[in-house]
Amino acid sequence: MNPYDQFKQEGRTEIDAMGRDEKLTELSLQWINFANTRKYSYHFVWQGRPVIQYPQDMVAMQELIWQIKPDLIVETGIAHGGSLIFSASMLALLDMYDAIETGEKFDPKISQRKVLGIDIDIRTHNRAAIEAHPMASRVQMIQGSSIAPETIEQVHAIAANHSRILICLDSNHTHDHVLAELQAYAPLTSKDSYCVVFDTVIEDMPKEMFPNRPWGPDNNPKTAVREYLKTHPEFEIDKSIQHKLQITVAPDGYLKRIN
Numbered sequence: 001m002n003p004y005d006q007f008k009q010e011g012r013t014e015i016d017a018m019g020r021d022e023k024l025t026e027l028s029l030q031w032i033n034f035a036n037t038r039k040y041s042y043h044f045v046w047q048g049r050p051v052i053q054y055p056q057d058m059v060a061m062q063e064l065i066w067q068i069k070p071d072l073i074v075e076t077g078i079a080h081g082g083s084l085i086f087s088a089s090m091l092a093l094l095d096m097y098d099a100i101e102t103g104e105k106f107d108p109k110i111s112q113r114k115v116l117g118i119d120i121d122i123r124t125h126n127r128a129a130i131e132a133h134p135m136a137s138r139v140q141m142i143q144g145s146s147i148a149p150e151t152i153e154q155v156h157a158i159a160a161n162h163s164r165i166l167i168c169l170d171s172n173h174t175h176d177h178v179l180a181e182l183q184a185y186a187p188l189t190s191k192d193s194y195c196v197v198f199d200t201v202i203e204d205m206p207k208e209m210f211p212n213r214p215w216g217p218d219n220n221p222k223t224a225v226r227e228y229l230k231t232h233p234e235f236e237i238d239k240s241i242q243h244k245l246q247i248t249v250a251p252d253g254y255l256k257r258i259n
C-alpha cells in the first residue's frame with residue numbers, strides 16, 4: 001500500500017475509534033453546552049462577513065465541497081452572509097483549479113457555479129455588504145420564507161439549470177420547519193452529494209438553553225431528520241463526519257444521498 005493510502009486507512013480506523021469513544025463524545029457535548037453560554041458560534045468571520053458556524057463544521061463543509069465539486073449550493077438562512085461568502089469562495093477556488101487543469105483563462109467573475117441563499121429577512125446592511133463583496137457575482141439571494149410555495153418554486157427553477165447540488169439547511173430550527181425544508185429541498189440533492197442539516201445538536205442540549213426560542217429538545221432539526229429518514233432511504237447519515245469533528249452543531253445532520 002502506498003504511504004498516502006496507508007495514512008488514510010489509519011485515519012479511518014482512528015475516526016471509527018473516536019466514534020465509539022463515549023467519554024470523548026460526552027466531553028465534546030459538555031464543551032459545546034458550556035461554549036454556547038458564551039455564544040461561541042457568533043464570533044467568526046469569513047472574508048469579512050460574520051458566519052454563525054463552528055470552525056469545525058466549516059472545515060467539514062470545505063472537505064465536502066472539494067469532494068462533490070457542486071455547481072450549485074443552496075443555503076437556507078443567510079443572516080450576515082458569512083456562510084454564503086464561504087461557499088462562494090470555495091466555488092471560486094474550484095473554478096480556478098478547473099482553469100489550471102484545462103489551461104483556460106480564469107475570470108473570477110464568470111462561473112456556472114453559484115450559491116443560492118434564502119432568508120425571510122435579509123437586513124438592508126447585510127444585503128448591501130454581500131452585494132459589495134468580491135464574491136457577489138456568484139451569490140443569488142431570495143427573500144422569503146424557505147417553506148413558502150413561491151420560494152420553493154423559484155429555488156427549483158434555478159436548480160433545474162444545475163447538475164451537482166449541495167443543500168444546507170440553517171434557518172428556523174423547529175421540527176415542522178426543518179421537516180418542510182427537507183421535503184422541499186432534500187430531493188434537489190444530487191447523488192453522492194449531501195443535504196446538511198445544521199443545529200441538530202439542539203436535541204442533545206438542555207431545555208434551559210433555549211428560553212426564548214420555539215425550538216429545543218424534542219422539537220428541532222434532529223427530530224425532523226429522524227422523521228424524514230423514515231421514508232427516505234435514498235439518504236443516510238454520514239456518521240464519519242461527526243465522529244471526526246466531535247465538536248459539531250450537526251450530529252446526525254450530514255445526510256449523504258446514496259441513491
Ligand SMILES: C[S@@+](CC[C@H](N)C(=O)[O-])C[C@H]1O[C@@H](n2cnc3c(N)ncnc32)[C@H](O)[C@@H]1O
Nearest residue numbers: 051052077078079083119120145146170171172
Ligand atoms: C442561524 S442564522 C443563519 C446563519 C448563516 N447560515 C451563517 O452560517 O452565517 C438563521 C437565519 O434564518 C433566517 N430565518 C428564520 N426563519 C426563516 C424562514 N422561515 N425562512 C428563511 N429564513 C429564515 C433568519 O432570518 C436568520 O437570518
